[in-house]
Amino acid sequence: MDIGTEQIDWDTLLEVQDLKVSFKTDEGIILAVNGISFSVQRGQTLGIVGESGSGKSVSTKAIMQLLPRTAVVDKNSSITWHRENGETVEITQLKKGGREMRRIRGGEIGMIFQEPMSSFSPVHTIGNQIIEAVLAHRQVSKQEAREIAIDMLDKVGISNPSVRVDQYSFELSGGMRQRAMIAVTLSMNPSLLIADEPTTSLDVTIQAQILELMNQLREEFNMAVIFITHNLGVIAQVADEVAVMYLGQILERGTAKEIINQPQHPYTQSLLKAIPRLDHLGKRLTAIGGDIPSPLERPGGCPFHTRCEQAISGVCDTQIPTLTPISNTHTVHCFLYE
Amino acid sequence: MLRYFAQRFIFMIITLLFVSVVIFIVIELPPGDYAERYAYRKLASAGQDVTEQDMINVRHEFGLDKPAPVRYFNWITDIILHGDFGESFLFNVPVRNMIGDRIWLTMALASTAILLTYALAIPIGIFSALYRHSFGDYLATFIGYIGLSLPNFMLALVLLYFSVTVLGSSAGGLFSEEFAEAAWSWPRVVDLLEHLWVPAVVLGTANTAFHLQTMRATMLDELNQLYVDAARARGIPEWKVIFKYPVRIALNPIVSYLGFDLGKLVAGAPVVALVLSLPDAGQLLLQALLQQDMFLGGAILLMISTMIVIGVFISDLMLAALDPRIRLGET
Numbered sequence: 246m247d248i249g250t251e252q253i254d255w256d257t258l259l260e261v262q263d264l265k266v267s268f269k270t271d272e273g274i275i276l277a278v279n280g281i282s283f284s285v286q287r288g289q290t291l292g293i294v295g296e297s298g299s300g301k302s303v304s305t306k307a308i309m310q311l312l313p314r315t316a317v318v319d320k321n322s323s324i325t326w327h328r329e330n331g332e333t334v335e336i337t338q339l340k341k342g343g344r345e346m347r348r349i350r351g352g353e354i355g356m357i358f359q360e361p362m363s364s365f366s367p368v369h370t371i372g373n374q375i376i377e378a379v380l381a382h383r384q385v386s387k388q389e390a391r392e393i394a395i396d397m398l399d400k401v402g403i404s405n406p407s408v409r410v411d412q413y414s415f416e417l418s419g420g421m422r423q424r425a426m427i428a429v430t431l432s433m434n435p436s437l438l439i440a441d442e443p444t445t446s447l448d449v450t451i452q453a454q455i456l457e458l459m460n461q462l463r464e465e466f467n468m469a470v471i472f473i474t475h476n477l478g479v480i481a482q483v484a485d486e487v488a489v490m491y492l493g494q495i496l497e498r499g500t501a502k503e504i505i506n507q508p509q510h511p512y513t514q515s516l517l518k519a520i521p522r523l524d525h526l527g528k529r530l531t532a533i534g535g536d537i538p539s540p541l542e543r544p545g546g547c548p549f550h551t552r553c554e555q556a557i558s559g560v561c562d563t564q565i566p567t568l569t570p571i572s573n574t575h576t577v578h579c580f581l582y583e
Numbered sequence: 584m585l586r587y588f589a590q591r592f593i594f595m596i597i598t599l600l601f602v603s604v605v606i607f608i609v610i611e612l613p614p615g616d617y618a619e620r621y622a623y624r625k626l627a628s629a630g631q632d633v634t635e636q637d638m639i640n641v642r643h644e645f646g647l648d649k650p651a652p653v654r655y656f657n658w659i660t661d662i663i664l665h666g667d668f669g670e671s672f673l674f675n676v677p678v679r680n681m682i683g684d685r686i687w688l689t690m691a692l693a694s695t696a697i698l699l700t701y702a703l704a705i706p707i708g709i710f711s712a713l714y715r716h717s718f719g720d721y722l723a724t725f726i727g728y729i730g731l732s733l734p735n736f737m738l739a740l741v742l743l744y745f746s747v748t749v750l751g752s753s754a755g756g757l758f759s760e761e762f763a764e765a766a767w768s769w770p771r772v773v774d775l776l777e778h779l780w781v782p783a784v785v786l787g788t789a790n791t792a793f794h795l796q797t798m799r800a801t802m803l804d805e806l807n808q809l810y811v812d813a814a815r816a817r818g819i820p821e822w823k824v825i826f827k828y829p830v831r832i833a834l835n836p837i838v839s840y841l842g843f844d845l846g847k848l849v850a851g852a853p854v855v856a857l858v859l860s861l862p863d864a865g866q867l868l869l870q871a872l873l874q875q876d877m878f879l880g881g882a883i884l885l886m887i888s889t890m891i892v893i894g895v896f897i898s899d900l901m902l903a904a905l906d907p908r909i910r911l912g913e914t
Binding site: 348352 | 808809810812813814815816817818819820821827828831832905906907908911
């Protein structure tokens with residue numbers, strides 16, 4: 246039983262069931278995502294938190310079918326997309342660059358990336374790339390597309406948009422670039438926005454501005470958002486629901502309040518302890534002991550047992566913890582609660 | 584853009600002036616001058632001794648007794664103001680009459696070789712990058728390395744042999760006998776093209792292999808860039824993603840190499856011309872330098888350098904058109 250399967254109703258936009266992604270490398274097969282399930286509701290924000298290598302980006306790339314050729318999505322995995330008009334599409338069954346997939350990419354699910362600098366082609370203007378996106382998904386003329394582009398740049402808070410539209414990404418500052426990237430994505434009117442660490446490469450004041458902008462635009466466009474970050478502090482500001490990932494598995498899921506206020510899994514607890522807080526100034530931050538195991542040497546049992554202070558020996562290292570409900574909306578994979 | 588254009592143009596002129604000075608010095612460098620050769624050939628063969636006075640007379644006759652800066656100045660002003668490259672000591676005719684046709688042929692040869700290079704290297708490079716580690720990729724790389732390592736004269740001999748034994752035509756020269764001295768006409772152009780492919784292939788092969796590897800490597804780099812995935816995530820068709828973004832950017836190094844390419848081709852041309860007995864400028868240059876015919880040699884060197892410098896200028900302009908970071912003065 247999983248929240249995703251419990252809550253199938255018209256409000257569900259995206260359902261991911263038992264997603265497994267592995268990579269063929271010279272050293273062997275790396276299991277990057279190990280059977281995760283989640284769903285996104287219309288107009289809601291799902292935050293996915295995890296360290297680098299936890300598989301959070303890989304799972305969203307699988308949704309967009311943007312994985313490199315070396316990646317293999319397990320055939321029992323399912324990614325179901327519910328269109329506005331009631332149609333359902335099984336994304337794993339679609340051809341990678343086919344017409345159906347391209348209709349979803351951008352037009353229905355938009356994506357923004359961590360590096361706003363390299364998300365734009367250095368030799369094409371910002372406007373060129375927005376117009377291209379608009380023309381790919383909307384039945385408008387070039388002139389209308391250009392007006393949409395200028396309008397969107399204005400909406401994301403870029404001053405003097407009719408000049409900026411003809412500029413190149415290297416002529417904009419980092420924050421402006423990320424705003425422009427948001428403009429590109431929103432100009433196609435998607436119902437789900439995947440934001441892969443959109444504020445990580447920006448400095449803190451700009452981060453706050455971008456987060457506020459995204460919150461505001463999400464309401465205005467009534468979009469659902471999957472927000473990927475390694476920063477639990479950011480998650481608290483944007484997400485309705487949070488999934489905590491570690492080594493390709495979701496360890497804990499719940500509403501943002503539950504995860505922040507009553508974290509159950511030892512991993513979530515230690516992540517929260519590692520956030521600097523104003524009321525704890527002067528104390529040292531608690532780091533999580535040990536390193537993330539190499540994906541080639543995945544530990545058996547619970548993936549976190551090698552670094553867990555509360556690990557039960559003979560249990561956590563041999564058996565895989567099952568899903569345990571804490572509340573209607575809160576679940577955890579941990580033997581402490583079974 | 585206009586400022587960039589003007590800037591490059593002025594640089595080109597300055598470069599050409601420097602080049603002309605260097606060429607003049609290089610021609611002056613070898614011990615002895617044409618006067619000595621001339622005097623010994625004329626007088627010694629007639630059984631007379633060459634006296635100091637004879638040398639002075641001959642030098643005066645050729646204007647070689649003036650100081651070097653004056654001679655340089657006379658030489659370069661005649662060229663710029665009157666298009667007069669002086670008279671060949673060796674053949675006693677104005678240099679201009681001798682090299683006109685040959686320079687055109689050298690240019691035709693170089694541009695054909697470059698076009699051939701681009702036409703092969705760019706599409707095969709793109710293919711190799713897109714289908715990396717495929718059979719086609721390995722085959723292209725394999726043939727490329729052979730092309731890169733084969734010396735030009737060797738390839739020229741092989742093609743010569745091949746065209747005589749298999750195609751039954753003579754690949755030597757640039758024209759068939761009936762067109763060699765004829766005036767320019769359409770059939771003569773066709774005849775030229777029929778002969779041009781062998782030297783063009785010989786000259787272009789190593790460069791094709793080089794550019795193929797460059798194109799493949801830059802494409803592989805660019806294909807991994809985030810903006811490619813970002814374009815895919817906008818639902819743009821795959822072929823459009825590839826050709827609009829990474830291919831466009833991967834063309835940059837190829838275009839910026841145009842000037843060097845011309846240099847390499849022109850430098851490689853004389854040997855190929857010798858093997859294939861082509862009446863291009865390279866062969867004449869070799870002769871002029873061996874005989875210390877400085878006006879002839881200088882003129883050819885100057886023409887060839889001008890070609891290269893103009894090639895660099897064109898490649899600068901093309902690069903600016905391709906890449907706004909260059910046009911707008913950013914790095």
